[in-house]
Amino acid sequence: MSSARRFDPILLLALPAALYLGIVYGLPLLFLLGRSLFGAGGLSSFVGFFADPFSWTVLANTVRSAVLVTLICLIIGYPTALVLARAGGFAQAAILVAIILPLSVGVVVKAFAWQIVLRRDGVVSQIMTGLGLWSEPQRLLFTETGLVIGAANIFVPFMILPIYAVLKLVDPRLGEAAATLGASPVYRFFKVALPLSLPGIVTGVAFVFSMAASMYVIPSLVIGDRFQTLATLTGRSFLFMRNEQLGSTTAVVLLALTVSVVIASAWLSRRLGGAQ
């Protein structure tokens, strides 16, 4: 195309939005990075941060809870996306409503609901003791298990939607063709359906992981102060402790973590896209 070589005035239409985000969002992030790396304190604040064993607990908390949330979302989200892509009628409508409706209810409300569900006299405890799985009522609220359940609940739509977007484009006849050629169901899943849906999985995993690593409202309601992640520590430093030095350091570490996940996922999906 000739438009690739000479300047096309229609490009100017993209300018307002690009400039807007560049000034209001891009530059502030660069300033934050610049100040925390080269400003007062500078690199020494990072040295101090990584020398403190508590920081490693915080880092481990962040990564471990985000990985667990991502895993649960993948395990329950993939089959849901599969049914959503293949089924029609009632099953499809039910799944769509179950995905879209909770998206329209705020995180605060959902985290608050999980507070109620996970209490010692909450619904989960009642069901588990009723089924005889627990000998006595237990409290999941203020535990890491409770946090992971609540967070997985809130983020699972962001796993289902990208996988569904890929799966619905896969020709169902591919599976039938493989079956005609004698491939077993297990073999077919791992050699046909799974590889074709990998780009969706990569996007979903990257989305859920970066959201779970950055969550602030859910931990503050479901687990409380004893469990600190990079995001809660950042928020707390700025909003309550007025320790902006520590807050900027954890913010930059968190930013580095999520930016590398975003870049890695973009690179991976380009490779996966190119391989097909």
Added chain:
Amino acid sequence: MTLVEKIAGWVVALLATVTVVFLLTPLLVTVAVSFGSSAVFTLPAPSWSLRWYEALMRSRDLWPAVFASLQLAALSTALALVLGTLCAIGLLRGAFRGREAIVTFLVSPLMLPGLVIGIAMLESFRAAGLRDVWLSLILAHVVITLPYVVRTVFASLSLFDFTLIDAARILGLTYPNAILKVLVPSLAPAFLTSGMFAFLASMDNYPISIFFTDAWTKTLPIQMLQYVEESPDPTIAAVSTLLILLSIGVLIIGDRLVGLRRMADL
């Protein structure tokens, strides 16, 4: 069908059912609590009552926050729809190297930690001498809403055949008319879906807004979190139930206009 296939089918169906129930659990709990008489969220409730709805009607903190959030979401979504659509058209029609990188940048606020974005903006706004609460909130919320519009409209436009506009013009339509009659209808679903999700994201934003609200101007999530932490009672469940009802209404309208399936294509 072999036995393995049958079992696999059942497992998949079971997991999907579990997910649907799991997804709806917090909503069901919220609605149930809002109609219960117990102030300590006992479920099942000892008896049913409307006392929390009465309390909500009397509330002097929640309503201003509801209206502040609605205004903010409407305004920032409208701005994002204009800026984002122009941007998507420009990027798509002007093919050039590095376009992918620009699209990634424009969509990146969706994936980066809100708290970090909020802190960065707070410091820069302060340095620029911007202290007005409303202006700061609107500037920040357009950053939240814009990525939804850019992403969805860009995806939808890349499926649009621009020669249709030329065809319409050959058939005698003026250029603005051709845009209005051909391009706009085919983009309408993308507008509706991205507008809806952008609106909801703005309504729900906590981590960026928290840095720009003050004692007089609070958005709904901030007022609600404060309420839940300071004086938790089911009034918050009552306001949430009303929001759920509102969303069901929006979903029904969306289903009529666009179809649920296309709404999931975000």
